[in-house]
């Protein structure tokens with residue numbers, strides 16, 4: 014049995030708790046995942062109340078070996094996120110939303126792997142960069158930044174183009 018599956022059929026009313034460990038192997042089946050290394054714990058509780066099922070998921074941990082957007086060095090990012098999802102039964106094929114997970118009335122177990130994955134992805138900030146240390150200095154690798162600046166020539170190229178346009182312009186003016 015897949016270790017990210019939860020039994021939803023025939024369970025008693027009340028809260029059922031589960032905990033999962035999310036490590037590197039979790040991301041192996043996730044195609045095109047930028048995240049490949051992590052150490053995250055997920056606490057999941059399934060609440061059954063008057064036949065309604067609700068999932069509460071809390072994740073906490075570290076995503077490792079991500080590339081810093083500023084200096085391109087590997088870094089770890091600490092993440093923490095919570096979500097609440099309603100489990101609804103439907104015979105129709107309905108697309109899951111952020112708040113609702115649809116299952117077939119015949120399903121006995123649900124996999125929460127995709128939900129966990131999306132929660133982790135959403136926890137990563139849009140701009141990934143090294144933190145600022147106690148002295149107010151950014152922990153980025155300065156040598157790397159200098160190298161990146163040295164080899165990112167497109168800026169210079171664009172400047173040259175503009176410069177020659179300007180030169181042509183002044184030449185035309187001189188002719189007049």
Ligand SMILES: [Zn+2]
Pocket residue numbers: 081082083084085086142143152153154
């Ligand atoms: Zn950096």
